[in-house]
Amino acid sequence: MPxxxxxxxxxxxxxPMGHPRSSCSQHGCAEVFDEFLWQLQQRNLFNRVQVxxxxxxxxxxxxxxxxxYPEGVMYGGVKKEDVAALFDEHLEKGETVERLLMPAEHWG
Structure with missing residues (x-):
């Protein structure tokens, strides 16, 4: 693999439910992850992008x-519908998707 x-x-x-901290699973991360894998397959970027x-x-x-990575850019509140834009803009063109950037107080 290259x-x-x-x-x-x-x-x-x-x-677990009732835990004092929420988790990404409570916000739909499974469908986001699945969409990343689907977009990766549809775009045939296996040699350029790893998920x-x-x-x-x-x-x-x-x-x-x-x-x-390698940029170290973190996005937050990502929805399934945002994954195509992340591929189009960041992963293929190298441009940050400003509207999805993690707020500076969480990742700066």
Missing amino acids: KPEKHVFVCTQSR TATGCLGPCSEGPSVLV
Whole structure:
């Protein structure tokens, strides 16, 4: 497998109901992760982009969280409908999707 140009980490953290911290699973991260995999397949970017499910990335209240390397850009509140824009703008053109950036107090 060639070294990917971009590596996308999608938080899929799940916590039990009643836990004092929310989790990305409570905000729909499973469908976001599935959409990343679908877009990756549809665009045939396997040699350029790697997508990995991960545990907690930190800002649970702002989830689903998505972290893109090598830039170290974190997105928050990502919905299934946002994934195509992340591919179009960030992963393929290298442009940050400003409207989805994690607020500076959570990731700065």
